[in-house]
Amino acid sequence: MTLPWLTGTWQQLNRARLQQRLPHALLFSGPEGIGKQMLAQQLAGSLLCEHPDEDGQVCGQCRPCGWLRAGTHPDLLLLQPQEEGKAIKVDQIRELCTKLTMTSHGGRYKVTIIWPANAMNVNAANSLLKTLEEPTNGTLLVLVTSAPGRLPATILSRCQQIQFALPAEVLATAWLQEQGMDGAQAERCLRLSRGAVLHAPALLEQGALEWHDQCLAQLGRLYAGDILPSQLAKEWMGDKERQVLAWWQVWVQDIIRWKQAGKQPLDSQTARNLQHLAETVDCRQLFDFSGRISNALDSLGSGLNQQLVLEDLLISWSRLAIRGRRKMLATGN
């Protein structure tokens, strides 16, 4: 089944398939966690199944469908980094290009999905160019990425780009409710995953809602001077810091929206926690702070001492608080 927010894109792709005008290379670009990769798999299925229906859905009965289910279809290649977070190497692309010159096993298409395509290093990308320039018949390459800007222009210009947007909130929350969440959970999880709807169920399973509220409350305690930056940095370190930083970014942006447009954060728990900040910290400082969180997120895994980075941010945050309290005193609030 097609994810509801991808129906339009799917129909467009399926029409191209039926009219036999699919290009040799597609680039699926857009935010993470919304189903680009799933749609690439779905397209592969419709090209490899022996009896897909009008809508391009696989029959589920034929031999290729069995291989697809087992993940062993010889004409569907999924190219990913050999280690998570690492580059796709030139050897992997060379091997792929050799495979693509051979005839297909099933007598149909040969489909390759490269995901994430921006993980190709320069040599790998260059090596792929030749295949993109002289494609063999019946091959389809689908490059999937959330960062098309990191791909060389030579690659981009040889792919037909399909852009994906974040799903409409109403579709995403309805879908999450179909997966078993209640309305409030769906709304909060969607917001915390920043629209990456497919990542939202995992947040609920991992107890992330409670943890989110706890982190936000801790930030409030830091602001009130009840906890030291170094204590909090220690607590947030480990496997948590990426998530906490991402949330912190959301909170800061929430406060900015609150101050600029009067839009209170959707859920009341978050609003209560952020209210005193919205009243005392000014927007320029918040924009500046938001930029610093982005830098900290970019620096994760770069070898910088993460605890120091985190502590530094927390110290700045508590200074904002001191300035904020002075301002409140000065204005007599």
Ligand SMILES: [Zn+2]
């Ligand atoms: Zn089938």
